[in-house]
Amino acid sequence: MARSSFDGSAIPGSVAGHRISRRGLLRGAAAGTGAVALPALLTACGGGPGGDGKTVTVGSNSSDAVPKKAFADAFAAYEKQSREGRKVKVNTVDHNTFQENINRYLQGTPDDVFMWFAGYRMQFFAEKGLLHDISDLWRGYQGFSEALKAQSTGSDGKQYLTPYYYYPWAVFHRRSVFERYGYTAPRTLDQYIALARRMRKDKLVPIAFCDKDGWPAMGTFDYLDMRSNGYAFHRALMAGEEAWTDNRVRAVFDTWRGLLPYCQPGANGRTWQEAANSLQKRQTGMAVLGLPHPGAQFPEDERDDIDFFPFPEIAPEHGQDAVEAPIDGFLMAKRSKNLKHDRNMESARDLLAWLATGKAEDVYLAGDPNNIAVSDRADTSAYTPIQKKAVELVSGARHISQFLDRDTRPDFSSTVMIPAIQSFINDPKDVDGLVRGIEKQRKTLFAPDS
Template identity: 85%
Template sequence: MSRRGLLRGAVAGTGAVALPSLLTACGGGPGGDGKTVTLGSNSSDPVPKKAFADAFAAYGKQSEEGRKVKVNTVDHNTFQENINRYLQGTPDDVFMWFAGYRMQFFAQKGLLHDISDLWRDYKGFSEALKTQSTGADGKQYLTPYYYYPWAVFHRKSLFRKHGYTAPRTLDQYIALAKQMKKDDIVPIAFCDKDGWPAMGTFDYINMRSNGYAFHQRLMAGEEAWTDNRVKNVFDTWRSLLPYCQPGANGRTWQEAATSLQKRETGMAVFGLPHPGAQFPREDHDDLDFFAFPEIAPEHGQDAVEAPVDGFLLAGKSKSLKNDKTMESAKDLLRWLATGEAEDIYLASDPNNIAVSDQADISRYTPLQKKAVELVSGARQISQFLDRDTRPDFSSTVMVPAIQDFINNPKDVDGLVNGIERQKKTIFTADS
């Protein structure tokens, strides 16, 4: 299967926040040795943290110039919540971040270095990936590294024990949830303490109900949140809440994924890395997923959320003013853009999928191969709500709005009216 076709037609998208920075770069100033590159990492969970350590160690070993990477790892959510101030302060040379809008937002602010010169020599990336790595000015800023699809995850053994089958439609999904309740299992693991996990459920209900094109227009501020199509999304979601873990706004994604691992819950709407990171390696063969169910037959299960992550150069890094450090940072990105670099990472973290044609997919686990099939079979690829819209709209409006909905799902009219008022203010601020 060609890696080049997997992300064809994928959409650029992002989101970001602007809270007081808790991040502290570990880099030095212009007087550094020129061979040490500092890197800001949001991969604080054990599995990806080790995988990146393996990749960076391999980079150091192959560097004939003695270059190395010094990593500054920060809790994932803290990193996301403070990224804006971090990049405007004293950031590391290189940092991990997301494709699309979330990258474009910082490029437009002048907080990233142009790496178009590197892209001229990159091999193995599709045009869709290049588009997602490109700013509004037509220049490239991101080196993509992996992607991961969102789906409904479950344990094979739990389904086998109770004779459950993967549902294809919403009615079948609800029927399965009802049966799980009869079997004393909380049907759906649910969390939103971190402010983003529940966005995946909203996106899927919206795309399944109204189609991918409507999702794009809604995220771009071109559709009204007071539209009956949006109200129907929240009404449909409300019908699922009785089958979800209560108290979602006080639960982290790690806690929700652990409940799935412990068989306390039967299903969970997550990205591939989330349950994978909380399942011991010996349990990975028991992890499975199915595509989010069909709601409207005309839209089927056409759209799949598959966010892309990668690496960028921080525009305000003091040490990148040193030409030798800049060349070292670019050398690191050149290496991270190779199939070899992705193979080393994925050997320790089978919870993601390589973006390069040159990566060795023959070593993929059955779950990774199924994820490749899910994405390659999709007619449309979305990124995620907080990557597909303006960062200020995502962080200041949609995070609290969805949490408010979870707390009070009955007042849909009040909810969408509030979102629409704020949307108009934000989306017309720059016009």
């Protein structure tokens, strides 16, 4: 059996990606005072308090067709192998809606198990007492690296997450488009810009660009910062330990401003699905996205045409040594009414233990070849060329980040960075005003008593 080479030894803490609208913020504030009930969209789908002891309810944010079907296959495989006749009932909610409402969901009547992200945001909910400790399950898990265990561990040293897959961010394109026009993958920023100019002459919009969801453009910022200033500085910046008025941060936005003329205009009104579709339709030449994003929007018979290259080098001393590779997985909700009963708890834990196996990942990835298994017990022999290339990209990295909205405080990413980046995209001229505004809020949110 082939084995995954993913290690991720340098992965920092992380925070989940989500877009917070003004309405969403007001809803959240009201919910904090008990004035608003949990939205019906994001309530548990189980059969009431106590359940039946054999049915595990799962809250899912995988609303796109490809992962939704792949998860259905995985849960069906679990049910088939269950000697106790256990079942899985899935409550699928639109990805962004799930993320916007996750805090109130977990404090209301959540499902037994839910999909979420490794690192900081998992730690955030663990500290609030909203997750079940699964450290004893972890003692039986096999095939996970120590780095994966660290990303599944709360600040109290206990494990809360069962990791399931990861995926890298890179610059995606259609292989056939590059072949048609004779393009070659750039290694440096200057070559990247030169390629963008060629694409524009060839009547292509060089870079597909989107940020309606509030998080896609964060990937571009992360790469610009890590390539310009190095991974250590980027991690410190995300941790609130560096000032956003630092000239190194100003330089990142100045570099980004130079790229915007080559990007699709109107990014704040475009979803990531629409940006990926423009790549599929050969309207755009490149897109900075995660592996699942173009994969989910290309027809199955065209997915072999998807290719990527690492985000280009900016400062030679940092090269291309850092890669964004977020990790997703499953957690147990502390406030699930079903889990107060021993039989339901046993069933939920049994599901997590199965999901931690290589077999479970094999079933999922057979239907969604846009992610990479985290377990070294998974069979990678059937990996597509792009999956194999993704493994090489991540395993060859010196440093691995999760993503801006997974690597910092959730309130900083949602209430500060989302509007800041969207404001910059709309009007990139006033970088000084932009970083001063971010810095003022950083000092407040990262104050010792906050």
